[in-house]
Structure formats: structure tokens, C-alpha cells
Amino acid sequence: MKYQTQKIALIYFAVALALFAVQVTMGLILGWIYVSPNFLSEILPFNIGRMLHTNSLVVWLLVGFFGAAYYLIPEEAEREIHSPLLAYLQLGILVLGTAGVVVTYLFNLFDGNFLLGNEGREFIEQPRWVKAGIVIAALIFLYNVSLTVLKGRKTAISNILLLGLWLLALLFLFAFYNPANLALDKQYWWFIVHLWVEATWELVMASILAFLMLKLTGVDREVVEKWLYVIAALALFSGILGTGHHYYWIGMPSYWQWIGSIFSTLEIAPFFAMMAFAFVMVWKGRRDHPNKAALLWSLGCAVTAFFGAGVWGFLHTLHGVNYYTHGTQITAAHGHLAFYGAYVMLNLAMFTYAMPVLRGRDPYNQVLNMAAFWLMTAGMAFMTFTLTFAGTIQTHMQRVEGVDFMSVQDQLWIFYVMRFGSGVAVVLGAYILIYALAFPRREVVKPGPVQSHKSAETPAE
Amino acid sequence: MSDDTDPETGFYALPGDLMMWILIISELIVFGAGLMAFMAVRLTDPQGFTAAQGHLDATAAGINTIVLVTSGWLAALAQRAGAAGQVARVRLLLASAAALGALFLWIKMQEYAAKSAIGIDFETHPFFTFYYLLTGFHALHVVAGIVILALVGWKATPRNLEVGTAFWHMVDLVWVLLFPIIYLLR
Amino acid sequence: MTATQGWLALVILSGGSTLIAWWGGTGVLVALAILTLAWAKAQIVLNVYLGLSEAPGWSRGFALVLGLFMLGAMGLAVAAGAV
Numbered sequence: 001m002k003y004q005t006q007k008i009a010l011i012y013f014a015v016a017l018a019l020f021a022v023q024v025t026m027g028l029i030l031g032w033i034y035v036s037p038n039f040l041s042e043i044l045p046f047n048i049g050r051m052l053h054t055n056s057l058v059v060w061l062l063v064g065f066f067g068a069a070y071y072l073i074p075e076e077a078e079r080e081i082h083s084p085l086l087a088y089l090q091l092g093i094l095v096l097g098t099a100g101v102v103v104t105y106l107f108n109l110f111d112g113n114f115l116l117g118n119e120g121r122e123f124i125e126q127p128r129w130v131k132a133g134i135v136i137a138a139l140i141f142l143y144n145v146s147l148t149v150l151k152g153r154k155t156a157i158s159n160i161l162l163l164g165l166w167l168l169a170l171l172f173l174f175a176f177y178n179p180a181n182l183a184l185d186k187q188y189w190w191f192i193v194h195l196w197v198e199a200t201w202e203l204v205m206a207s208i209l210a211f212l213m214l215k216l217t218g219v220d221r222e223v224v225e226k227w228l229y230v231i232a233a234l235a236l237f238s239g240i241l242g243t244g245h246h247y248y249w250i251g252m253p254s255y256w257q258w259i260g261s262i263f264s265t266l267e268i269a270p271f272f273a274m275m276a277f278a279f280v281m282v283w284k285g286r287r288d289h290p291n292k293a294a295l296l297w298s299l300g301c302a303v304t305a306f307f308g309a310g311v312w313g314f315l316h317t318l319h320g321v322n323y324y325t326h327g328t329q330i331t332a333a334h335g336h337l338a339f340y341g342a343y344v345m346l347n348l349a350m351f352t353y354a355m356p357v358l359r360g361r362d363p364y365n366q367v368l369n370m371a372a373f374w375l376m377t378a379g380m381a382f383m384t385f386t387l388t389f390a391g392t393i394q395t396h397m398q399r400v401e402g403v404d405f406m407s408v409q410d411q412l413w414i415f416y417v418m419r420f421g422s423g424v425a426v427v428l429g430a431y432i433l434i435y436a437l438a439f440p441r442r443e444v445v446k447p448g449p450v451q452s453h454k455s456a457e458t459p460a461e
Numbered sequence: 462m463s464d465d466t467d468p469e470t471g472f473y474a475l476p477g478d479l480m481m482w483i484l485i486i487s488e489l490i491v492f493g494a495g496l497m498a499f500m501a502v503r504l505t506d507p508q509g510f511t512a513a514q515g516h517l518d519a520t521a522a523g524i525n526t527i528v529l530v531t532s533g534w535l536a537a538l539a540q541r542a543g544a545a546g547q548v549a550r551v552r553l554l555l556a557s558a559a560a561l562g563a564l565f566l567w568i569k570m571q572e573y574a575a576k577s578a579i580g581i582d583f584e585t586h587p588f589f590t591f592y593y594l595l596t597g598f599h600a601l602h603v604v605a606g607i608v609i610l611a612l613v614g615w616k617a618t619p620r621n622l623e624v625g626t627a628f629w630h631m632v633d634l635v636w637v638l639l640f641p642i643i644y645l646l647r
Numbered sequence: 648m649t650a651t652q653g654w655l656a657l658v659i660l661s662g663g664s665t666l667i668a669w670w671g672g673t674g675v676l677v678a679l680a681i682l683t684l685a686w687a688k689a690q691i692v693l694n695v696y697l698g699l700s701e702a703p704g705w706s707r708g709f710a711l712v713l714g715l716f717m718l719g720a721m722g723l724a725v726a727a728g729a730v
Contacts, residue, residue, distance in 0.1 A: 230483055237487050255583050255590050262494045266487065474702040485697075493716050500723035507727045523665035527658060530688075534654035537696050541650065623698075630696040637657070637688040638716075641681045645668045646724055 001357050003074035005081035010358045012067025012091060013351050017434050019060035019098070020344075024430045026053040031423040034416040048105055054123060057339065058193070059098055064347035065204055066090070066141055069161060071354045072211045073145050077152025082144050090140040097133040101126050121185065123193055124175045131175055138169040156225035157207045157214070160232050164203030171195050183251035190246055197309075197343070199239035202270055205305070205346050206231040209274060212298045212353055218287030227277045231270050238266035245317050249326055257319035264317040271310035271342075278302035291356065293366035296373055297349035304341025304377065312337050312384065324399045329412070330391030337384040340376075348373075348433065355437050367445045372433035379425030386422060390415035477623040485631045488602070492595065492635045496642050499591040506587070511647045513588035516581060518572060522644045525568050526636065529603075532561035533633040536610065536626040543622035551622065555614040558629065562607045569600050592643060599635055606632045653695030660688050675728035679721055686717045 001007070030049050033039050040049075074081055081087060101118075103109065104127055110116035118125045126134070142165065149158045174188045210228045214221060245260030278299050289295065312334040316325045325331070352369055390412045397403045397411065472479050503510045539554035576582075576589075583593050606629045613625030648656070664684045667677060690710065693699050699706040 226479070229480060233480060233483050234487065237484070253583060255594055258495070258498065258590065258594060262491055262498070265494070266490060269487075475705055476698040476701055497716070497719060497723070500720055500727070503727050504723065510727075519668045520665070523661065523668065526661045526665075530654060530657040530661065530692075533692070533696050534650055534657075537650035537653070627697060630692055633696060634689055634692040637661075637692060638685055641664055641685040642720065645664060645681045646678050646727075647673055 003080050005084050005087075006071050006074050006354075007358060008081060008084055008087045009067040009071035009354060011088070012063055012070060013355060013358075014438070015091065015095060016060045016064040016067060016347065017351070017438060019056045019063065020430060021434055023053060023056040023060060024427045026056065028420075028423050028427050031416070031420040035413070035420050044106075051105060051122075051125060052102065055101070055125075056098075057344075058123075059094070061201075061339075061343045061347060063091075063094060064350065065165070065201075065208075068208050068347070068350045068354075069141075069145055069165065071350070071358075072161070072208070073148055073158055076155045076158040076211070077149050079148060079152040082147040082151070086140050086144045090137045090144070093133050093137040093140075097126070097130040097137070101130050104130075119178065121178065121189060124189060126175070128176075134172065135169075138172065142166060142169060155221070156228050157210050160203050160210075160228055161207035163232075164200045164207065167203070168196050168200040171200065186250040187247070187252065190243065190250065194243045194246060195240070197338070198243050198264075198267060199236060201343060202235035202239060203232050205342060206235065206270070206274060208346055208350055209278065209298060209302065212294065212349055213278060213281040215353065216287070216289045216291065216295050216298065217281045217285030218289075219281045219284050223284070224281065227273070227281075231273045231277065234266075234273055235270040238263055238269055242267045245319070245322065248319065249322070261318045265314060267317075268306075268310040268314055271306045275302040275306040291353060291366070293369040293373070294349055294353035296370055297345055297352050300373060300377060301341060301345035301349050304337065304345055304380075306341070308334065308337030308339075308341035308384070312388075315388075325391065325395050328391045328394045328398070329387045329415075330395065333384045333387035333391055336387065337380060340380045345377075351437055359441075361441055366436060367443070368436035368440070369433060372429045372436060374429075375432065376426050376429030379422045379429060383419050383422035383426065386415050386418045390419070477627045478620070481624045481627050485627065488631055488635070492599070492639065495591070495595050495598075496639065499595065500642065500646075502587055502591070509586060510588045513586045513592075514644070514647060516576065516579070517592070517644055518575070519644045521568055521572055522640055525565050526640050528561050528565045528568070529633055529636050532558045532565070533630055535561070536629045539614075540619075540622045540626045543617055543619045548617050551617045552614050555610050555617075559607045559610045559614075562603050562610070562629075566600060566603055569596070569603075595639055595643060599632070599639060602632045602635070648691070648695050648700075650695060653691050656691055657688055660684050660691075675725050678724040678728060682717060682721050682724060686713070689713055689717075 026049055029040065029044070030046070030053055033041075033046055033049065070081060070087060104116070104118050105125065108118070110127070111118070113127075115128050118127055124131075142162075145165070146162060149162060171192055174191045177188050179185050179188070206228055210224050213219065214224050240263075241259055242264035243260070244256045245264040247256035247260060248254055279302075282295070282299065316322050316330050316334065352366065356366070393415075394408055394412060398405060398408045472482075475482050535554045535558040539551045539558065542550040542554060581589055583590050609625045609628050613621040661684075664681050667681055667684075690713070693709050693713070694706055699709060
């Protein structure tokens with residue numbers, strides 16, 4: 001660690017990991033509700049549990065991005081973060097807001113109150129005071145990191161990262177516009193999370209991946225930056241209009257079917273480019289970095305994102321297909337693998353790279369961490385296949401044959417049992433990973449002669 | 462990607478800027494996919510598509526083809542004049558190219574106005590959905606191209622000229638494929 | 648080919664397709680003729696206007712993809728004529 005203020009990242013990562021634990025635990029409960037629908041139906045209705053599962057995911061990913069920015073911006077800008085105090089204040093606001101949201105939802109406090117009550121809009125249900133807090137926290141963050149970059153060295157990595165973070169913060173402002181017309185409400189609603197995951201988060205992902213590749217493989221910055229610009233251009237070109245694949249289904253004109261189909265098909269391109277980028281960098285790399293686990297997560301992220309976001313997205317993006325599959329378990333399969341591959345694994349790659357440095361621990365081969373990688377990734381892959389099969393059957397029975405929803409759900413029971421099993425693997429993996437990142441102070445497996453020789457040669461960075 | 466660093470091969474062999482070529486290739490994929498989709502959907506209703514196409518003015522569009530390829534020629538001459546350092550000539554040529562671009566848009570507007578006057582819109586027939594999407598998207602690129610030509614005429618370095626005129630030629634390329642497929646095939 | 652020669656070729660080829668349109672012919676052969684003229688025009692724009700003739704490898708790559716596109720378009724035109 002070269003800069004003292006990089007330490008800020010540690011507390012962000014800790015909060016992110018805590019929320020990660022909440023998210024996957026809630027996922028497991030939901031998985032069981034699919035198997036046994038009356039489970040907890042009185043005290044934790046499905047819609048509340050689902051909201052906690054998705055919202056804690058989004059919040060911990062964002063907190064992870066903020067932490068990653070606080071870690072990598074000092075190294076890129078070659079100077080300390082402008083104000084550590086503001087960074088801690090920002091986290092305090094976010095934690096307070098998150099706690100407020102959870103309490104408000106669980107007990108449905110202040111129902112209908114303009115400022116304190118939940119807004120009742122899927123994914124952006126936050127009470128208005130929390131929304132305002134999120135904006136203040138975002139402004140503090142953007143002020144803090146932008147000023148650091150402006151006063152320091154400007155690199156492609158920090159520029160693209162800041163572009164992504166600025167755009168994502170601006171898009172959140174749509175959360176304040178809540179038209180009475182439900183179709184309009186949905187339209188503005190799409191502009192938030194969908195333009196995040198299909199455009200601005202891809203910029204964040206590309207720049208963090210570029211930073212990791214730079215550190216782990218030792219390839220020239222010039223080469224990394226060229227790839228980064230190409231990936232960012234592809235992400236924005238395909239992502240912004242690619243989001244149009246949803247528009248027809250929420251009441252917009254039918255020509256969006258074609259715009260959405262064509263551009264969203266191209267959304268595979270940036271994910272393919274990121275996968276190619278990661279492997280080419282490792283191939284051309286000159287450095288044998290001792291943090292093998294971080295490299296494993298980085299490559300795993302690029303590959304799984306390509307399959308989850310790219311391939312599984314394309315699977316049902318063409319409007320002739322989506323007409324039948326919209327909102328079935330195929331969507332759930334895509335959602336799980338895409339979020340896991342693109343953004344969960346990206347954050348975990350960054351944590352795996354940065355936490356040993358932040359906690360002053362080496363040589364960090366991290367065997368336990370790698371075991372968690374395989375457990376989680378295999379579990380998630382199995383879950384994706386299970387849900388894809390379930391979705392295919394659901395599409396055929398419900399949308400083609402016209403069997404009613406609940407009868408079809410009964411037929412899918414066996415898939416939901418298998419999905420629960422794969423969910424157990426993912427959650428176990430997540431707990432092991434959190435333990436491996438946060439608790440042991442030394443490696444659990446002693447390095448052999450080759451590895452200890454290498455580690456002595458190449459000091460960690 | 463070892464050829465990536467060799468100056469005469471790989472991406473370095475492309476004239477102009479890599480990012481512009483990424484954009485050009487992306488645009489060509491989008492228009493190519495749109496035209497393919499148009500031709501595939503046409504199979505479902507050849508008579509309907511031919512009848513709908515009867516409302517188009519192929520002569521005006523043919524004139525527009527001449528306008529646009531002439532504009533592209535002027536832009537190409539401007540780029541070569543830029544390489545020779547003749548800034549005044551560059552600006553005159555680019556202004557003429559942009560003026561022809563504006564003429565193209567004016568003719569296009571007449572075409573849209575005529576359609577609108579007889580009540581044809583996006584939803585009239587699948588033919589017109591594609592017609593408006595593809596020609597409209599192309600017209601937006603003509604507008605963007607005129608802005609780009611103005612910018613590179615202002616900062617007329619040989620590199621800027623190469624990048625800016627490449628965009629304009631992409632607009633030409635799309636039109637020479639789009640025009641026959643939408644307006645002439647029946 | 649210079650830019651001016653390229654332009655002249657484009658004008659002549661465009662005139663050709665406009666003449667076919669005026670003549671009002673229909674059928675598969677006419678469609679194939681129109682698409683062949685478009686193919687030639689696209690090649691000229693790529694190699695002369697966009698200067699790909701200076702980069703033979705890229706020129707071949709673009710020619711290949713354009714060729715596949717044009718063959719696809721021709722196939723669909725033939726299919727439409729046969730419906």
C-alpha cells in the first residue's frame with residue numbers, strides 16, 4: 001500500500017461483505033419459499049424478502065465500487081484522497097440510509113408519509129429521505145474522488161471509472177420522478193438500474209478490470225489503456241440503445257422492438273472484449289504475481305460475465321423470443337449469472353486483490369479463497385442451468401400451451417428443489433470467502449519450494 | 462495480439478484512428494443487421510412490401526445518392542488537400558461537402574413531409590417501420606457528420622481530417638447499401 | 648483509383664441502378680442486378696473514399712464481410728421472388 005488513504009477502502013469492503021452475507025442469506029430463504037411457498041409467509045412476505053435480496057445486492061455492489069475507487073484512485077492519481085473524513089461521512093450516510101430502508105420495509109413504518117414512507121416502486125421503494133441521503137453521499141463521493149483526480153495524474157483508468165460513476169449517479173436522479181401513470185413510472189424506472197447494468201457499470205467494470213490486469217500481469221499501461229477505450233466505446237454504443245429491448249413491454253412504441261433487438265445483441269461485444277482482454281493480458285504478462293486468487297477471480301469474472309450477461313442475455317433478447325419468455329425463470333437465470341459474473345465477481349476480485357494489501361498479509365496464495373471461488377461459481381452455474389430448464393418448460397406450458405400460472409409452478413417444483421441445493425453451495429461458498437478475506441492473518445497452506453522462491457523474487461504490489 | 466505493436470500491421474495499418482474504426486464497424490453492423498432484418502421480414506409479405514414501397518419517391522432518393530457520393534468525393538479531396546497542408550482549400554471543400562449534406566437532409570425532409578401528408582407513419586406497415594428507422598437513423602448520422610465536418614474544418618490537422626472524413630464516408634457507405642435495398646428492390 | 652475516378656464510378660453505378668428503377672423491371676434478375684451495383688459501390692467507398700486500399704489485409708477482411716452480407720441479401724431477394 002503506497003498511500004495511507006487507501007485504507008478507507010477497507011471499511012467500505014467490510015460493509016460490502018456484511019451486506020453480501022445478508023443478500024445471499026436472504027436468497028437462500030427465498031429459494032426455500034419457492035420449494036415450500038408458505039414458509040415465513042406471515043412474518044416475511046415474499047415481496048419483502050425479494051426486495052431485500054435485490055436491494056442489498058445493488059447496495060453492496062455500489063459500496064464495493066466506492067471502496068474500489070478509494071483504493072485505486074490514489075495509486076492512479078499518485079496522491080492521497082482529498083478528504084478521508086468526507087469518505088467516512090459518505091459511508092456513514094449510506095449505512096444509516098440502508099438501515100432505515102430495511103427497518104421501514106420490514107415493519108412498514110410511516111406508510112404513506114411523503115418523506116418517511118416507502119414509495120412502493122419495485123427496486124426504488126426507498127423513502128424519500130433515504131433517496132436524498134443517497135444523492136448527498138454520491139455528491140460527497142464524486143466531489144472527493146474527482147478533486148483527487150483533478151489535482152493528480154490523470155489516467156485512462158481513472159477517467160473511465162469517473163465517467164461511469166458520474167453517469168450512474170446522474171441516472172439515479174430519475175428515482176425522484178414518480179409519475180402517476182404506471183407506464184410512465186415504469187419507463188423512468190428502467191432508466192435507473194438498466195442503464196446502470198447495461199452501460200455505466202460496464203464502464204466501472206472495465207476500468208477496475210484494467211487496474212487489476214495492470215497490477216497482476218504487469219503489461220504496459222499503454223496496451224491496457226487502448227483495450228479500455230475500445231471496451232468503453234463498445235459498452236456505451238451498444239448499451240444505451242440496447243436497453244430499448246425492454247421498452248416495448250412497458251408501453252413504448254413498437255419500433256423499439258427492432259432498435260432493442262439489434263443494439264442489445266451487440267451488447268455481447270463489450271463483454272467478449274473484456275474476456276479477450278483479460279486472457280490476452282495474462283498471456284502477454286511479464287509478472288508472476290503471487291496473488292493467484294485475485295487473478296482467478298479476475299479471469300472468472302470476465303468469463304462468467306460473458307456467459308451470464310452476454311450469452312444468457314442474448315438468449316432471450318430478440319423480441320420474437322422475449323414475447324414468450326419475458327418474466328419467466330429464463331429471466332431469473334440470466335439475472336443471477338449476469339449479476340454474479342459481471343459485478344459480484346468483479347467486486348470479489350478487487351477485494352481479493354486489495355484486502356491482503358490493506359491488512360498487511362502475504363504471501364496470500366489464499367487457498368481457502370480459491371476453494372470458495374469454485375464452490376460459488378459451480379453453484380451459480382448449476383443454478384443457472386436449473387433455472388434455464390425451468391424457464392424453458394415454463395415458457396412452453398404457460399406461454400405456448402396456456403396452462404395457468406400456478407399449475408405450471410407445481411410442475412417446476414423439482415427444479416426449485418435443485419435450485420435450492422445449488423443455492424446452498426453458493427451461500428456456503430460466500431461464507432467461506434468472507435471468512436477467508438476478513439479473518440485469517442496468515443496462509444493456511446504452506447507454499448512449496450517453487451512458489452516460495454517466486455514470492456521471494458517478485459515482491460507483492 | 463503480438464502484431465498490435467508492429468506499426469505496419471494490426472490496428473496500426475488502418476488509415477486514421479482506431480476508435481473511429483471501432484465506431485464505423487459498430488455502425489455497419491447495426492445497419493447491416495437492420496437491412497437483413499428488413500429483407501427477412503419482407504419474406505412474410507412480399508406483396509404488402511411492394512405496395513408500401515410504391516409510396517416512396519425513388520427518383521428523389523436516386524438524386525440524393527448522387528448528392529451524397531459527390532459530397533463524399535469533396536470530403537475525400539479535402540482530406541488529400543489537408544495532407545498537402547492547403548488549409549483554405551480544405552475549408553472550402555469541407556463547406557461544400559457539408560452543404561451537400563444539408564441538401565440531402567432537405568430532400569429527405571420533403572420525402573418525410575410527403576409521407577406524413579398522406580398519413581403514413583411508423584405503424585402503417587412493417588415496411589414503413591423499417592423505412593423510418595433505417596433512413597431516420599441514417600439521417601441522424603448525416604446531421605452528426607455535418608457537425609463533425611465543421612469541427613475538423615475548424616481544427617484542420619491531417620489526422621483530424623482523416624478521422625472526420627472517415628465518419629462521413631461511413632455515412633456514404635451505409636446509404637449506397639440502404640438506398641437500393643429499401644427503395645429499389647421489389 | 649483516385650478520389651475523382653472513384654466518384655465518377657459511383658455516379659455511373661448509381662445512374663445504372665436509377666435507370667433500372669425507371670425502367671420499372673421486376674423479378675429476381677433485376678433484384679440481383681441492383682444488389683450487384685450496390686456491392687460495387689460499397690467496394691469503391693471502402694477502398695477509395697475510406698482508403699482501405701492502403702491496408703490490404705483490412706481491405707480483404709471488409710470485402711469478405713461485405714461479400715457475405717451481399718450474398719445474404721441476394722439469397723433473401725431470391726427467396727422473396729420465389730414466394
